[in-house]
Amino acid sequence: MKLQTLPTDAAxxxxxxxxxxxxxxxxxxxxxxxxxxxxxxxxxxxxxxxTADEQYWRLYIATTVNTADPAIEERFNKYVEAxxxxxxxxxxKLKDKLLASGLSPKGFETALxxxxxxxxxxSETNLPLLAEEQKLVTEYNKITGSLTVNWEGEERTLAxxxxxxxxxERSIRQRAWxxxxxxxxxxxxxxxxxxxxxxPLRTKIAENVGLPDYRAYTWNQKFRFDYxxxxxxxxxxxxEEVFVPAAQRVYEKRRQRLGLDTLRPxxxxxxxxxxxxxxxxxxxxxxxxxxxxxxxxxxxxxxxYFQIMMDENLLDLESRxxxxxxxxxxxxxxxxxPFVFMSHSNTPWDIQTMLHxxxxxxxxxxxxxxxxYQRGEIYLPxxxxxxxxxxxxxxxxxxxxxxxxxxxxxxEQARTMIELLEGIIxxxxxxxxxxxxxxxxxxxxxxxxxxxRCEEKWAELWDRFIIGIDYSGLEDAKKTYWHRQGHxxxxxxxxxxxxxxxxxxxxxxxxxxxxxxxxxxxxxxxxALGATVPLPELYSTAGAKFAFDAKTVKEAADLVEEVIEExxxxx
Ligand SMILES: [Zn+2]
Numbered sequence: 001m002k003l004q005t006l007p008t009d010a011a012x013x014x015x016x017x018x019x020x021x022x023x024x025x026x027x028x029x030x031x032x033x034x035x036x037x038x039x040x041x042x043x044x045x046x047x048x049x050x051t052a053d054e055q056y057w058r059l060y061i062a063t064t065v066n067t068a069d070p071a072i073e074e075r076f077n078k079y080v081e082a083x084x085x086x087x088x089x090x091x092x093k094l095k096d097k098l099l100a101s102g103l104s105p106k107g108f109e110t111a112l113x114x115x116x117x118x119x120x121x122x123s124e125t126n127l128p129l130l131a132e133e134q135k136l137v138t139e140y141n142k143i144t145g146s147l148t149v150n151w152e153g154e155e156r157t158l159a160x161x162x163x164x165x166x167x168x169e170r171s172i173r174q175r176a177w178x179x180x181x182x183x184x185x186x187x188x189x190x191x192x193x194x195x196x197x198x199x200p201l202r203t204k205i206a207e208n209v210g211l212p213d214y215r216a217y218t219w220n221q222k223f224r225f226d227y228x229x230x231x232x233x234x235x236x237x238x239x240e241e242v243f244v245p246a247a248q249r250v251y252e253k254r255r256q257r258l259g260l261d262t263l264r265p266x267x268x269x270x271x272x273x274x275x276x277x278x279x280x281x282x283x284x285x286x287x288x289x290x291x292x293x294x295x296x297x298x299x300x301x302x303x304x305y306f307q308i309m310m311d312e313n314l315l316d317l318e319s320r321x322x323x324x325x326x327x328x329x330x331x332x333x334x335x336x337x338p339f340v341f342m343s344h345s346n347t348p349w350d351i352q353t354m355l356h357x358x359x360x361x362x363x364x365x366x367x368x369x370x371x372x373y374q375r376g377e378i379y380l381p382x383x384x385x386x387x388x389x390x391x392x393x394x395x396x397x398x399x400x401x402x403x404x405x406x407x408x409x410x411x412e413q414a415r416t417m418i419e420l421l422e423g424i425i426x427x428x429x430x431x432x433x434x435x436x437x438x439x440x441x442x443x444x445x446x447x448x449x450x451x452x453r454c455e456e457k458w459a460e461l462w463d464r465f466i467i468g469i470d471y472s473g474l475e476d477a478k479k480t481y482w483h484r485q486g487h488x489x490x491x492x493x494x495x496x497x498x499x500x501x502x503x504x505x506x507x508x509x510x511x512x513x514x515x516x517x518x519x520x521x522x523x524x525x526x527x528a529l530g531a532t533v534p535l536p537e538l539y540s541t542a543g544a545k546f547a548f549d550a551k552t553v554k555e556a557a558d559l560v561e562e563v564i565e566e567x568x569x570x571x
Contacts (some may be wrong), residue, residue, distance in 0.1 A: 006051050008334050013055050018086045022160040024048050025090035033101040042105060045094055046372040050333035053376055055079065059168070063138060063337055064324035065316055067145035073138065080134045085127040087139040092122050110532055114223045121220045129205050137197055140489045143187050143194070144325045149179045158183070159319050165269040166277035166347060174181035177266035181477050184484055191483040192451035198489060199449045201443070215442040218493045223381060226535040226546065229439060232496050235548040236432040242553045243428040244467055246561060250422045251468030265477070273571065275415060279346050280407035284318055287344070291354050293405035295362075298396050299520050305365045306358065312337065312490045314361075315428045317354070319343035322546035326486060328352050329360035329389075331377055338364040346566050348416045351400065351407055352393060352423075359392030360385065368529035374531040381531060382494065383546075384538040386501030387508065388527055391542070394509035395418065395520060414570040421560050421567070424502060429465040431499040434485055436461050438493050455479040500546070506556040519543060 006024070007013055028045055031037070059076040066072055072379050095115045104112060148155050151164075164176035206217040215229060255263040257272035273279070288310055296303025309315055314337055317324075327342030337368040338361035344350045363385065367375045377385075399418065400406040401413045408416060440457050441448040448454050459479040471478045512519035526542035539546040547553075 001360060006282065006334075010047065010058060010332075010335070012217055013051060013334065014058055016051070016055055018083055021048070021052060021087065021090070024155060025094070027088075029093055029097060033097065033103060035103060036107050036509060038101075038103050042108070042371060047334075049091060050372045050376070052083075052091075053372070054332050054334045056084065057332060057339075061330060061341070064135070064141065064328075064341060066322055067142055067324050068322035076138070077135060080131050084131060084134075086226075088127060088130075089124060092119070094334055095119060107532060108371070108374075110534060111371065111379065113225065113359075114379055114531075115373065117223055117225075119218045121211070123209050125208045126205050129201055129208070130186055133198070133201055133205075136194060136201070137490045140191075140486070141324045143190055144484070144486065145322060145527075147183050147187070148321065149176075149183055151176070151179065154276070155257070155321070157321055158325065159345050161231075162345040162349065163277060163347050165266060167273070168270060168274060168276065170267070170270075173266040173270060185476060185480060188480055190482070191480075195451045195489070196449060196456065199445060202442075202492065203445045203449075213442050213445065214494070215439065218442075222493065223379075227238070227548065230253050231397055231548045232435060235496065235499060235553075236436050238548065238550040238553040239428050240465065241431045241550060242557045243432075244465060246557050247426045247429050247466075248468045249561075250425050255468075256347075262472075263468060264470050265474065268469070271415060273415075275411075278348050280348055280351055280413050280414065281346065284344070287317070287350065288315065290406055291351075291358070294355070294396050294399045295358055297399040297404060298392070299524065300357070301365075301524070305362050309338065309340065309361065314339050316341050317344050317350075319345065329357040331364045331375070333372060333376055336365070336368040342367070348407075348419065351416075352420060355393045355396045356389040358396075359389035362392070363388035363527045366524060366527035369528075370530035370532060379531045380499040381535050381538070383500045383535055384504070384526070384542075386497050387504040387539070387542060387544070390498075390501050391507035391508040391523055393518075394505055396511055402553075410570065414567045418564055419568045421564050424506070424560055425557070428499055428502065429467075431495060431502075433458075433461050434482075434487065435467040435493075435496045436465070437482065438488060438495065441488075442492075454482065458482045500548070503547060503552060503556055504542065504544040506559060507552075508542055510559055511543045 006020075007016070014426075022045075025048065028041065028048065031041055033041060056079060059072075060081050062072045063076045096119060098112070099116060099119060144158075147158055149158065149161055150156075151161065158180055161176055161180050165173055167173050167176075181380075202214040202217075206212070206214040209217065211217050211220075218224075219229070234554070251263050254267070254272045258267060258270070260267060281290065288306075292303055292306045292310065295306045317340070320343070322344055323341075325343075327340075329338045329340045331338055340354075340357045340361055342350070342353050342357065363380075373379050397417060398404070400408050400416070402409055437454075437458055439460070440455065448457070456479065458481065459475070462478055482488055508519060508523055511522070522541065522543040526538050529538060529541060536546045545552060
């Protein structure tokens with residue numbers, strides 16, 4: 001039977017129903033697999049899987065672009081409930097078929113290992129539970145997306161409140177911080193009850209496939225073949241030894257410069273030397289055009305990719321009410337295009353976010369030639385995916401100056417560079433906190449099902465990793481801060497990736513400081529590998545070591561502190 005070809009344009013993909021997909025899956029399932037036809041079979045499967053994947057992500061993107069449209073939400077939920085279980089079951093049958101064939105197509109070894117791991121945690125019983133979990137995530141996004149603050153008579157989103165933390169006048173910063181906290185804290189019960197639905201659901205998901213806990217499930221699900229929970233804990237300890245004291249130095253310098261008795265949570269963004277807030281651009285147009293100029297200087301290919309994204313409307317960057325919080329770059333794997341989302345605040349943060357998401361987006365272009373199972377988001381190890389994005393933040397840093405066609409005067413460049421590097425130093429302890437918290441959660445499900453126990457544990461771990469910010473009198477804010485850490489709700493255990501990748505990115509950057517051209521060439525080589533090789537090889541291709549140890553952590557910290565000093569000299 002000759003099957004109709006699958007559509008490639010967005011509208012037709014969005015209109016697909018299960019009856020459109022089913023004959024394709026059946027046909028692939030019925031084909032006899034031999035070494036002579038395996039490549040064709042894999043290619044056909046790749047196209048089919050990419051189409052179902054793109055339909056899902058297009059719907060997901062629509063829910064984040066507008067969190068208040070019930071029709072969009074209904075359409076997404078309908079896909080998740082009615083379509084996704086059928087797709088997943090059909091996908092699993094093809095994976096089982098490939099595994100049963102005993103064939104190991106050349107270049108497909110890493111993918112095969114992942115498919116094997118997936119087969120181990122697949123259970124039809126879990127499909128409705130996974131769909132339920134998706135809906136809880138949408139609910140979480142709805143709470144965070146609906147939060148607004150009335151600032152001097154003007155309704156502002158939380159992202160729009162962000163620039164106020166850069167105000168020199170301390171009382172403004174404090175008032176802004178308190179208003180944001182009050183709004184989020186009002187939802188405390190909402191977050192708690194939601195959490196108490198997430199946790200048992202996840203415990204059950206692990207139980208259904210015979211695993212001792214949800215962490216074991218995640219290890220399989222995230223294909224963490226190259227490190228263990230113990231490695232993560234060693235990493236936490238190394239960070240505690242190296243970066244917690246480095247962060248204390250950062251906070252102490254800031255406290256002294258601001259002339260304060262203690263550093264409060266609203267004192268963390270303002271320029272400690274009294275400079276006025278940096279407004280890097282005047283309009284969205286200028287923002288995008290300058291970004292393209294910056295990317296182009298890292299590598300002309302990156303400038304071209306960004307131009308394509310501008311031309312094809314693949315950037316939703318402005319702040320609006322009813323946009324989901326946060327930022328992302330997601331792949332549309334039929335179109336071979338990324339879609340980038342964020343809410344602008346006209347602060348240096350926007351530039352940093354876009355350099356980051358730009359790295360993800362270009363990774364998408366670079367690996368477009370790979371099989372879907374070696375390029376789709378869920379198959380790409382994010383321990384390396386975040387190297388793509390975090391390296392870009394550092395590789396692009398020399399070109400952010402007005403002199404290079406970018407955003408900043410030399411003075412602003414030094415200020416923002418210090419901010420970026422100090423941000424790395426203070427982020428790593430926070431990363432360790434979030435990761436350690438999640439290890440505790442899933443090691444102790446009988447305790448963590450109670451949101452108030454989570455609050456206590458979070459506060460305890462906070463005191464271990466975050467030293468130097470005075471939260472006295474703000475204990476409620478401290479212990480509920482995890483409510484705004486979306487990953488804990490929406491992407492469990494997805495956080496250490498940022499830490500491991502940061503360590504990788506600093507190494508790529510160290511290479512670039514010696515030889516920019518070679519470092520970028522190696523980086524692109526690694527991006528183009530997609531998920532065809534294991535993590536340590538992706539890292540080594542990019543010129544870095546995949547590591548958790550105190551020595552590598554210390555070398556990275558030393559470089560970051562050294563460059564901060566270079567930049568201090570330019571102030
Ligand atoms: Zn990222």
